[in-house]
Amino acid sequence: xxxxxxxxxxxxxxxxxxxxxxHSTWPIVTEAVGALGKYDYIEFTAEYAPYNQYDLENIVRAxxxxxxxxxxxxxxxxxxxxxxxAVASGFQSVLFTDHTSPEEVxxxxxxxLPKCPAYNGKMGYxxxxxxGYQSTATQEEYAQMAAETVKAxxxxxxxxxxxxxxxxxxxxIDMIQFGPNDFALSSGFNMRDxxxxxxxxxxxxxxxxxxxxxxxxxxxxxxxxxxxYLDLGVKDFSIGLELRILQxxxxxxxxxxxxxxxxxxxxx
Numbered sequence: 001x002x003x004x005x006x007x008x009x010x011x012x013x014x015x016x017x018x019x020x021x022x023h024s025t026w027p028i029v030t031e032a033v034g035a036l037g038k039y040d041y042i043e044f045t046a047e048y049a050p051y052n053q054y055d056l057e058n059i060v061r062a063x064x065x066x067x068x069x070x071x072x073x074x075x076x077x078x079x080x081x082x083x084x085x086a087v088a089s090g091f092q093s094v095l096f097t098d099h100t101s102p103e104e105v106x107x108x109x110x111x112x113l114p115k116c117p118a119y120n121g122k123m124g125y126x127x128x129x130x131x132g133y134q135s136t137a138t139q140e141e142y143a144q145m146a147a148e149t150v151k152a153x154x155x156x157x158x159x160x161x162x163x164x165x166x167x168x169x170x171x172x173i174d175m176i177q178f179g180p181n182d183f184a185l186s187s188g189f190n191m192r193d194x195x196x197x198x199x200x201x202x203x204x205x206x207x208x209x210x211x212x213x214x215x216x217x218x219x220x221x222x223x224x225x226x227x228x229y230l231d232l233g234v235k236d237f238s239i240g241l242e243l244r245i246l247q248x249x250x251x252x253x254x255x256x257x258x259x260x261x262x263x264x265x266x267x268x
Contacts, residue, residue, distance in 0.1 A: 034066025056086050060090035175215045176215075
């Protein structure tokens with residue numbers, strides 16, 4: 001069995017990609033996205049949600065039912081452990097958070113590269129779901145398969161933005177994504193008070209990534225927001241965040257319903 005990383009094929013073969021972010025480990029939520037036939041992949045935001053290793057396998061199975069790819073966003077502190085377990089469960093991409101220097105990025109990339117002379121990584125022969133548990137793949141085939149994991153990095157700390165040129169020079173980065181909230185937090189100001197500063201930092205990150213042949217990915221709340229990024233040369237997008245979508249709907253429709261009821265004197 002040789003596990004073909006279709007996420008990497010998407011990056012190699014297509015003009016752009018579209019994903020969406022989920023908090024839920026319930027596989028039916030992943031399937032509900034896949035059933036639409038409009039999304040290349042789901043991103044499980046493990047940084048924000050509780051989960052276990054069985055959840056990781058089931059999320060990927062649900063995605064595969066609809067020929068959809070999967071990405072996982074991991075915390076910084078246990079990134080190596082979670083990333084290795086996730087890719088061995090079938091996740092084809094890992095989004096790493098909170099890095100501040102090229103040295104940290106280089107070390108993280110090694111954590112999910114195979115331990116062999118060709119790649120000089122730290123990941124062994126993980127006999128789990130992605131190789132069918134009883135693999136007939138040679139060690140060379142396994143090493144190539146493991147190395148194909150799509151590696152994405154959040155550029156969200158002030159330090160990372162300041163050394164974005166050096167970070168983008170590290171071999172092995174496939175995608176980057178700017179994080180406005182953490183950038184403002186680590187810079188010591190409120191994002192809503194200086195949106196121009198945030199936008200300038202984001203533009204710098206995007207342009208630097210493109211100049212190094214790295215794919216910048218941008219998060220959207222609506223499709224209309226993509227126009228600005230398309231003009232910058234961005235091809236990869238993630239639209240929506242599961243709980244935010246739910247909250248926005250409930251807030252909007254709840255207000256409308258309460259107002260209608262108030263008009264009838266049903267609410268004091």
